[in-house]
Amino acid sequence: MVKPGAGAPVGRYLALLLVVATLLVMAFVIRRVDREPRTDDAYAYADTIDVVPEVSGRIVDLAVRDNQAVKQGDLLFQIDPRPYEEALLRANASLVALDRQIALTQRTVTAQQYNARSAHAAVERARAAAAQAIDTLHRTEPLLPQGYVSAQDVDLARTAQRAAQADLAAAEWQAQQAEAAVSGVDALVAQRAVVQADIAIAQLNLAFATVRAPFDGRVVSLHTSTGQFASALKPVFTLIDTRRWYVVANFRETELKDIRVGTPAAAFLLSDSGRRFRGTVDSISYGVLPDESGLALPGGLPRIERTLNWVHVAQRFPVKIRIDNPDSDLFRIGTSAVAVLYPGRR
Structure with a gap:
């Protein structure tokens, strides 16, 4: 027969043991969180670009579909190349005609130079x-007083x-006139350089008509x-750079003391929380937009909203992993995503 009150000490011991175990677990968790900061205020991120054509024209071949994976060099879309092909043909024809004009002008210049040398x-x-004639006159005039020549001979010499x-x-x-008539091909040669530049631009525009990844x-x-119709410098779609993926995690400023570029990290995606992805800290943000400061800071800074207004809450800074x-x-x-940092590990 169990005596009354015999179970009370056992219950107190169990309660005390439960409290101690809870405190130990709390101490372990706090220590672990302090040594290995963790946050679920995180998301996956990758760099993106707007795919923008360099030339305008109608899209004649759209080789991709939405959310399709592509490799570097794959065809994205083709703008109608015919106007740019015609522009290239016209520029090449202008060069051929100009070369023939230069050759013809050069022959004329050569003839003019021959005339100038002949003059x-x-x-x-x-x-x-x-x-x-001057020498003859000088020899003839002294002979007139002596009667060796007649006055008519002197007149003829003069x-x-x-x-x-x-x-x-x-x-x-006539020599000056022939020299002035000699032209040149310098102007035509300078014009040829302009036509060559037009050809280069036409070739470039034709290449821009084909847009690749x-x-x-x-x-x-x-x-x-x-x-x-695609207009130049206006985006057609966006391309995600899948070569590098990041997790951007917002950590409290009190957790950033030992965090450096290269600090080991791990990330878990909520879409498959059972998989662990390794990573390293790529950069730590040096600015966020403080909502309570009243300062008019330049745009573009991250906005990290605080959830409590009646106490001072530590600011969060984005850490790019x-x-x-x-x-x-x-x-x-x-x-x-969920991100964990391991500042004590290499």
Whole structure:
């Protein structure tokens, strides 16, 4: 027969043991959380680009569909190349015509140069004839007083000297005229450089008409089809860079003391919480937008809202974790995640 009150000490011992066990568990959890910060305020992230055509035109071949995975170099879409092919043909034809014009002009210039050299030779002949006429006159004039020559001979010598000087002046004028008539092909050669630049631009525009994937990725936000007119510098869809995946986790500022770039980390996606993905800290944000400060800070800073207004809550800063072993079927931008940091490990 059990005596009354015999079970009371046992119950107190069990209650005390339960309290001690709870305190130990709490101490273990607090220590672990302090040494290995964890947060469920996290999401998956990857870099994205807007796929923007460099030229305008109608899409004649849309080779992808929404949410399709693509490899680097895969065709995304083809803009009608015919206007750009015609522009290239026209530029090449202009170059051929200009080359022929340069060749014809060069032949004309060569003939003009020959004429100029011939005129210079005529000047030399006229100069020699004039010099000879002057010498003849100088030899003839002293002989007149002595009666060796007649006055008519002297007059003829003077006339020949004046005619020779006139011929020399005419030859020099013709030589200057022939020299001035020599043109050149410099202007045409400069024009040829312009045409070559037009050809290069036409080739570039023709290449831009074919849009290919710049990296391995996944097509998202595709809301168009073949036949749509694509305008230059206006996005057609978005491409996610699936080569690198990250988890952006918002940790309290009190947990960032021992966190550095390269700190080991782990991430769990809520879409499959049983899988653990390893990673390392890629960067730690150096700015968020403080809602309570009243400061007008530049836009673009992350906005991390605090949940309690009646106590001072530690601010949270985004920590960007690069995932080492992402699963392309599970990782989606914005997927909820849990992140754990291991600052004590290498």
